[in-house]
Amino acid sequence: MSSHDVMPDMDLYQPVQVEDAISLAARLGDRAWLLGGGQDTYGWLKDRAKTTEALIDLNGIESLRGVRETEDGIEIGALTTLTEIATNPLINENYSLLSQAAGRVASLQIRNIGTLGGNVSQDVRCWYYRRGLDCYRAGGNLCYADTPEGMNREHALFGASRCVAVNPSDTAPALVALEASMVINGDEGERILAAEDYFVGPAIDIESTTALREGEILTAVRIPSTWANATFYFEKVADRNVWDFALVSMAVAMKVSGNTIEDSRFVCGAVECKPRRLLEIEAAVNGRSHDGASAESIAATASAGARSLAHNQYKMPLMNNLVKRAIESV
């Protein structure tokens, strides 16, 4: 693949008010590209696999940065960097599930500039698609990964519809586990979506991993106090400790009293094009205390219903074992 030192010519807008960014986004529509930390963006543009006429750089908008306490939890500006989230005392104290997840993203330098909004809105990492091939997700008529010779070790076990790519975000499963909601602003005002509904699979929209519509901007993420100071379990399994995307990740929030798990949310990352809630595991776990044997038998059903591809069967026992570890961590 040819890569270029320099990106092709494009316009750059640097609004400092969120209203200006929204009106720019509405005016330019699909001719513009919203720029957060840019760690997903620049690769597309340097490779010429995607192009845009204009970048709308959101980094100058101070109101989109920082972590604030609200009446019922916290609100995190979409432009807050992953390093800030990993080290913020408010998040570390009450929602350490999110700080752990943010701290495992990519590398130190990328976390220093990569934003929460960008991390949850990033595109999939299927290399056929990234290479600029004309696959379903790119508007074409076939999938290169789901073929007898396709390289699909990182791809989906669930929810595939033509496209078999997974959502690569590390913070997404943590936000779903914490019952976060996403604040979205557009020309027609503000709307708020549950994190669970923010991420969409290819059956709903094959060209986007999120429910963001053209011209809309994710401005903040709200985390309710529902799971504040709960018992958390986060684990990301990847080939390398730095830079790499998850093969499978597990974000779990549990309310524990004594030895009993009263309530829980189990969310698995990198097995579907959106974070996968494990409702059956939650139902089996809740209201009971667990020993090694019961954890093992419940966890064995975590990957039930998976439709594996040629090279990703290993993700099934990996999912099961991460669930087992989460239950045993109590």
Place this chain on the structure above:
Amino acid sequence: MNPKITRRRFIKGVIYSAAAAVPGAGYYVATAASSRPAGAVERLISINVNGRTRRVDVLPQETLTHTLRYRLNLTGTKLACNRGECGACTVMINDVANYSCSVLTQQVKGKQITTVEGLRAADGTLHPVQQAFIEELSPQCGFCTPGQVVSAAALLIANPNPTREEARQGLSGNLCRCGAYDHYLNGVMRAAELIA
């Protein structure tokens, strides 16, 4: 390939523009060129590099690596992978390590950039990290060294007395193809002693 003209959008475009009978691909280009709004960034900007304000003519989409190396001749910052995966281009922006290949120069207006050239003192005394890397023979081939030096210097600003594990974390965003990682870590630990 231009995804703005994917097969699906192309068909939509042809349907929408059928009445005007404009050839498909030209439809998009013409629309784009004729209605592009004005008001983008200025090209002639000032940036602060190693304590000096520099006037420089910068493209909107230009990365900081490009500006440093090819406009300001600061070639200590290396361009290797050009996609935020190796760390050879690491510089400090307001004392925080960043990949300069993955930052637009237009985004660092009003911020302090420190490259490897800006670490030594005015009288030429090497930065403790540079001195320690020499004493510990940290580099092997040396190509990744400027990035390692800047990452180590940024780490010691945030954490002047790191454990070896913290140093490992601090340098984890910098690849070394020679595999001289332990030698670099020895250098960071010695640099922390020199600073203390």
